[in-house]
Amino acid sequence: MIEISSDIKALLFDCDGTLADTMPIHLNAWDESFKLVNRICPIDFFDSMKGAPAEKIIKIYNEKFDDDLHPEKFAKSKDNLIIEKLKNAKPIKPVADLAFQYKNILPVAVVSGGLKRNVLLTLEALGMEDHFDAIITSDDGLAPKPNPDMFLEAAKRLNVSPENCLVFEDADLGIEAAVNANMKFIDVREFI
Numbered sequence: 001m002i003e004i005s006s007d008i009k010a011l012l013f014d015c016d017g018t019l020a021d022t023m024p025i026h027l028n029a030w031d032e033s034f035k036l037v038n039r040i041c042p043i044d045f046f047d048s049m050k051g052a053p054a055e056k057i058i059k060i061y062n063e064k065f066d067d068d069l070h071p072e073k074f075a076k077s078k079d080n081l082i083i084e085k086l087k088n089a090k091p092i093k094p095v096a097d098l099a100f101q102y103k104n105i106l107p108v109a110v111v112s113g114g115l116k117r118n119v120l121l122t123l124e125a126l127g128m129e130d131h132f133d134a135i136i137t138s139d140d141g142l143a144p145k146p147n148p149d150m151f152l153e154a155a156k157r158l159n160v161s162p163e164n165c166l167v168f169e170d171a172d173l174g175i176e177a178a179v180n181a182n183m184k185f186i187d188v189r190e191f192i
Contacts, residue, residue: 002094002098002191004106008166009106009164010155011106011166012110012154012183013109013111014112014170015122015123016051016114017092017170018092018169019092019096019128020090020122020126023047025089029081029082030078033074033078033081037069042061045065049173050173051169052144052173053075053114054071055075058071079117079118086118087124087125089121090125092192094188094191095168095192096128110135111151112138113150113173113174115137115139116139133158136157144173145171145176146174146177146180150177151181155181162182162183163182163183163184166184167184167186168188169185169187
C-alpha cells in the first residue's frame, strides 16, 4: 500500500502509464503510424521518451535517426489513430485506487504531456472524468516535462506549495520534472 505522509497537501498524477495502462495503446499507435510512412518504429526509443509530447518526440527522432518526418503532421496522424483505442483504457489499479481514496481528502490533479482530448478520453474510460480538481495537459502551452512548469501550474491551481505536492510518475522525464519543481515523487513502476 502507498502511504502518504502528513506534510503532503496535494497529489499530482501523470496519466499514461501511471493512472492508466495506456502505454501499450500508445506504442501500438506509434508502430501503426510508422508503418503508414514505410518506416520501422524504434519501440525502445519511444519507450524512453514517455511523458514527452508527440511533436517533441518526432523532432528528437529526426535528429537521432537522421530522418525528416514532419513533427506536427506525424503527431496528428498518430493521435488520430489513438482516439478509438483509448476508449478501452484500463486503470493501473494501485494508483487509480489511491486517487479515488484521496479524492475528498486532498486536492488531486492530472499532469500529462498528452493532448487534453486524449487525457479526457482516458479518464472517461477509467470512470474518472469528473474526479480531478485540475487537469494540466500539453494543450495548456507550458514547457513539457522534464521542465517543471506543468507541475508548478498544477500546484498553483490547487493553491498548494510545490514542496507539499506528491507526484506519481512512471517516466524518467516526469520524475525529473517533479525534482525540478521541488516536489516529492513516487515512481509507480515500483508498484506495477
